[in-house]
Amino acid sequence: MAADAATSAVLLAVAADTPDAALARLQSGPAGLTAQQAQQRLLQHGPNVVAHATQRGVVVRFLKLLASPLSLLLLGLAVVNFATGEAWGASLIALMVVLSSLLAFLQEHRSNQAAEKLRAMVRTTVSVLRSDGGNGGDGGDGGDNGASQAIDVPLEQIVPGDVVQLSVGAIVPADVRILACRDLFVSQAALTGESMPVEKLAQAVPATVPPLELGNVAFMGCTVLSGSATALVVGTGANTCFGQIADQLAGARELTSFDLGVNKFVWLMIRVMLVMVPLVFLINGYSKGDWLQALLFAVAVAVGLAPEMLPMIVTINLAKGALAMSDKQVIVKRLNAIQNLGAMDVLCTDKTGTLTQDRVILEKHVDIDGADSARVTEYAYLNSFYQTGLKNLLDVAVLKYVDVHEHLQADTAFHKVDELPFDFERRRMSVIVQRADGSRVLICKGAVEEVLDVCTQAERQGGVISLQEHHGMALGRVVQDLNEDGFRVIAVACRELAPEEHVFDNRAEAGLTLVGYIAFLDPPKDSAADAIRALKHYGVAVKVLTGDNEAVTRNVCRHVGLPVQDVLHGADIDALDEAHLATRAVHATLFVKLNPQQKARVIRALQARGHVIGYLGDGINDGAALKTADVGISVDSAVDIAKESADIILLQKNLLALKDGVVEGRKVFGNISKYIRMSASSNFGNMLSVLGASVLLPFLPMAPVQILFNNLLYDVSQTTLASDHVDAEYLKRPRRWDIANIGRAMLGLGPISSLFDYATFAVLWYACGAATAPALFQTGWFMESLLSQTLVVHVLRTARVPFLQSRPSLPLLMTTSGICLLGLWLPSSPLGPALGFVPMPARYWLLLPLILAGYLAVTQAIKSWLSRRFGMR
Numbered sequence: 085m086a087a088d089a090a091t092s093a094v095l096l097a098v099a100a101d102t103p104d105a106a107l108a109r110l111q112s113g114p115a116g117l118t119a120q121q122a123q124q125r126l127l128q129h130g131p132n133v134v135a136h137a138t139q140r141g142v143v144v145r146f147l148k149l150l151a152s153p154l155s156l157l158l159l160g161l162a163v164v165n166f167a168t169g170e171a172w173g174a175s176l177i178a179l180m181v182v183l184s185s186l187l188a189f190l191q192e193h194r195s196n197q198a199a200e201k202l203r204a205m206v207r208t209t210v211s212v213l214r215s216d217g218g219n220g221g222d223g224g225d226g227g228d229n230g231a232s233q234a235i236d237v238p239l240e241q242i243v244p245g246d247v248v249q250l251s252v253g254a255i256v257p258a259d260v261r262i263l264a265c266r267d268l269f270v271s272q273a274a275l276t277g278e279s280m281p282v283e284k285l286a287q288a289v290p291a292t293v294p295p296l297e298l299g300n301v302a303f304m305g306c307t308v309l310s311g312s313a314t315a316l317v318v319g320t321g322a323n324t325c326f327g328q329i330a331d332q333l334a335g336a337r338e339l340t341s342f343d344l345g346v347n348k349f350v351w352l353m354i355r356v357m358l359v360m361v362p363l364v365f366l367i368n369g370y371s372k373g374d375w376l377q378a379l380l381f382a383v384a385v386a387v388g389l390a391p392e393m394l395p396m397i398v399t400i401n402l403a404k405g406a407l408a409m410s411d412k413q414v415i416v417k418r419l420n421a422i423q424n425l426g427a428m429d430v431l432c433t434d435k436t437g438t439l440t441q442d443r444v445i446l447e448k449h450v451d452i453d454g455a456d457s458a459r460v461t462e463y464a465y466l467n468s469f470y471q472t473g474l475k476n477l478l479d480v481a482v483l484k485y486v487d488v489h490e491h492l493q494a495d496t497a498f499h500k501v502d503e504l505p506f507d508f509e510r511r512r513m514s515v516i517v518q519r520a521d522g523s524r525v526l527i528c529k530g531a532v533e534e535v536l537d538v539c540t541q542a543e544r545q546g547g548v549i550s551l552q553e554h555h556g557m558a559l560g561r562v563v564q565d566l567n568e569d570g571f572r573v574i575a576v577a578c579r580e581l582a583p584e585e586h587v588f589d590n591r592a593e594a595g596l597t598l599v600g601y602i603a604f605l606d607p608p609k610d611s612a613a614d615a616i617r618a619l620k621h622y623g624v625a626v627k628v629l630t631g632d633n634e635a636v637t638r639n640v641c642r643h644v645g646l647p648v649q650d651v652l653h654g655a656d657i658d659a660l661d662e663a664h665l666a667t668r669a670v671h672a673t674l675f676v677k678l679n680p681q682q683k684a685r686v687i688r689a690l691q692a693r694g695h696v697i698g699y700l701g702d703g704i705n706d707g708a709a710l711k712t713a714d715v716g717i718s719v720d721s722a723v724d725i726a727k728e729s730a731d732i733i734l735l736q737k738n739l740l741a742l743k744d745g746v747v748e749g750r751k752v753f754g755n756i757s758k759y760i761r762m763s764a765s766s767n768f769g770n771m772l773s774v775l776g777a778s779v780l781l782p783f784l785p786m787a788p789v790q791i792l793f794n795n796l797l798y799d800v801s802q803t804t805l806a807s808d809h810v811d812a813e814y815l816k817r818p819r820r821w822d823i824a825n826i827g828r829a830m831l832g833l834g835p836i837s838s839l840f841d842y843a844t845f846a847v848l849w850y851a852c853g854a855a856t857a858p859a860l861f862q863t864g865w866f867m868e869s870l871l872s873q874t875l876v877v878h879v880l881r882t883a884r885v886p887f888l889q890s891r892p893s894l895p896l897l898m899t900t901s902g903i904c905l906l907g908l909w910l911p912s913s914p915l916g917p918a919l920g921f922v923p924m925p926a927r928y929w930l931l932l933p934l935i936l937a938g939y940l941a942v943t944q945a946i947k948s949w950l951s952r953r954f955g956m957r
């Protein structure tokens with residue numbers, strides 16, 4: 085709270101200063117800081133990031149992994165071992181914990197670095213003034229009147245005192261005091277949820293209002309909607325209004341269904357452990373009378389059940405996936421988004437630039453009867469030329485009319501008075517310009533319906549007619565015809581202003597005279613049709629969410645082969661409650677005339693129906709949708725706010741790259757689920773065996789250290805699973821966490837492994853004379869258990885026939901066979917006696933292959949049945 089008060093105090097003080105005084109207060113100057121000063125302040129204030137998680141030292145991060153509940157539990161069990169004099173057991177457990185934490189740490193470190201490198205490729209920068217430091221630069225006032233230059237600096241390296249330049253589409257990089265600006269409008273939606281643009285000015289304001297209402301301060305995380313500004317950085321990182329909210333939210337990052345599933349699985353294992361372990365302890369204690377050995381045995385069983393490798397397996401897989409995706413020009417900003425990409429079954433996308441090309445051409449300029457009109461182009465040109473908001477593709481296309489510029493002498497014969505920037509509710513924008521003779525005109529352009537709303541009359545054949553009298557139908561027909569021919573249409577209107585009119589806000593857009601329409605060709609992208617087909621093939625439905633109107637969007641959909649089933653309008657959406665919206669949204673493929681909040685609401689409605697939603701967009705109006713979706717996808721050329729909100733960035737604006745990303749996401753998911761299914765079934769099987777053996781045998785079925793060793797070796801064999809191949813059929817459908825299949829694997833396959841364990845017990849007891857030789861029994865079961873678990877990986881990793889129809893990756897083949905050989909060699913190795921192993925008789929060696937072969941064959945049969953019956957993989 086102290087930081088809160090201090091932060092606001094500085095902001096309030098600076099807001100009340102004149103621009104010069106503000107600069108002085110922060111020991112800066114109009115030319116900005118020198119590079120050296122910036123460097124110093126970066127050390128002093130730290131980087132401009134709100135979450136500190138990534139800043140921790142290496143040691144701290146490692147210790148944090150060691151201190152996970154699971155590791156602590158295991159270390160506790162090691163202490164139990166140690167206290168009872170079982171140094172071997174204690175050190176084995178400790179070794180396992182350190183090994184799994186170390187592997188997890190190294191993987192995390194490597195993947196963090198890789199992810200950082202990838203993130204750097206799409207890093208957002210801000211333009212900062214740096215003085216050349218001619219006047220030396222320790223402390224004192226910055227390079228006051230020295231020369232300065234603007235350089236692009238990553239957002240993280242901004243420091244208090246920096247002078248930054250803001251332009252349209254930029255994210256405000258920190259809490260800043262506006263020093264100078266032109267028609268600056270920002271959206272504070274990220275902070276206040278309020279989506280209407282707020283105008284910011286450079287004048288000093290008294291320090292009485294709540295900070296968020298300061299008219300000359302722009303806050304970190306806000307977006308510049310129009311205009312431009314030079315601003316002084318006041319607070320960075322956690323010392324910003326946004327940083328303080330983010331601090332409260334830290335750790336509350338929404339978990340994906342996959343994260344939740346993994347957590348549930350871990351807890352299931354822990355709960356099973358809590359029931360099993362006391363049971364095993366009591367049975368063995370009573371039946372054998374040696375309570376100490378019973379305790380150690382129970383502890384070892386507990387360790388065997390603990391899924392200590394899971395976090396590492398997940399991280400390795402994600403990191404590998406991110407790297408594979410970067411080869412396909414897909415940059416992953418948030419690793420967890422990878423699973424969602426694989427699970428995504430609906431892709432929502434905006435239209436302009438995604439389904440259509442980045443090239444919009446002004447084709448027609450007509451009056452209200454559809455006859456060519458030069459006046460329309462002239463007015464449209466003045467509007468695009470003088471507006472300071474984002475010059476989107478439409479404006480760019482208008483400004484291509486260079487001869488209009490010369491003919492009008494747009495920059496000398498006119499003088500800009502004011503502007504009313506575009507927003508997604510009004511869907512129009514106006515500029516007010518003054519002619520040489522002093523007369524002023526307001527020129528408005530925007531979506532046809534929205535412009536007509538504010539028109540009362542129209543120009544026709546040199547005269548003006550009232551719109552009430554004019555037949556509304558005929559007016560619409562010109563536009564409708566153009567729309568049906570695939571043109572995007574923008575209406576242009578104007579109003580001559582009375583000399584006494586001086587204050588301009590959105591209310592000035594009333595009583596306008598419609599001048600005519602400009603029509604653009606917005607050609608569909610060649611690759612879009614292929615991509616939509618490919619996504620459909622992979623089980624991903626595509627829906628279009630656009631701010632544009634129905635006719636134009638239908639036309640684009642037709643061209644890219646997207647069948648339109650049902651259309652929902654922004655206005656319809658507002659009228660529906662959550663439940664009805666969800667029902668309608670599932671069937672609709674087209675959502676038109678949406679504002680940014682409606683885009684997000686449609687996504688929430690689909691999510692409520694259990695869909696996993698991807699959203700692809702690149703505009704200021706896509707920020708909310710990108711954050712709401714399970715996986716937000718943007719492109720490198722998008723506005724900053726879209727890039728910052730997205731989880732995944734496509735370096736090429738090509739939907740086909742997205743298909744590759746989806747497949748890669750499913751691979752990652754596939755390999756993680758393999759591990760989970762295998763450990764669920766083998767743990768369950770082991771439990772059944774241990775319980776039975778505890779009841780039946782007069783001695784322990786396996787020595788505690790042997791269980792620990794077995795577990796360690798099996799874990800090592802699994803570390804290469806991330807490299808494994810995934811079958812083509814698996815990749816065909818969206819894959820999401822499926823607890824039922826894990827349950828089936830556990831109950832269907834676990835008992836089979838137990839059955840063959842009992843067969844081994846019989847062989848050892850009756851054929852190998854183990855009834856009187858506990859060490860022989862224990863050695864025999866150790867080998868069978870390790871080999872069967874490790875070999876069955878090859879059966880369970882695929883739904884097909886292993887090796888013949890589906891090959892494992894080389895690394896997986898190497899680790900699994902390496903561990904098997906090690907297991908076979910161990911009893912006769914120098915380490916053997918220390919672990920309580922003895923040499924096995926010839927009969928065992930004859931029967932072991934039969935048991936293993938039988939086990940693998942039966943498992944293969946049951947697995948095939950399960951996958952046919954339940955589509956389980």
Ligand SMILES: Nc1ncnc2c1ncn2[C@@H]1O[C@H](COP(=O)(O)OP(=O)(O)OP(=O)(O)O)[C@@H](O)[C@H]1O
Binds near residue numbers: 436529530632
């Ligand atoms: N620069 C502009 N000048 C005038 N009108 C505009 C301008 N930009 C957009 N509009 C109007 O506002 C409508 C909504 O714009 P918005 O940005 O929400 O959607 P869009 O870019 O057309 O579609 P999408 O959401 O698919 O990107 C546009 O269809 C257009 O009619």
Ligand SMILES: [Mg+2]
Binds near residue numbers: 434435436702705
């Ligand atoms: Mg857009």
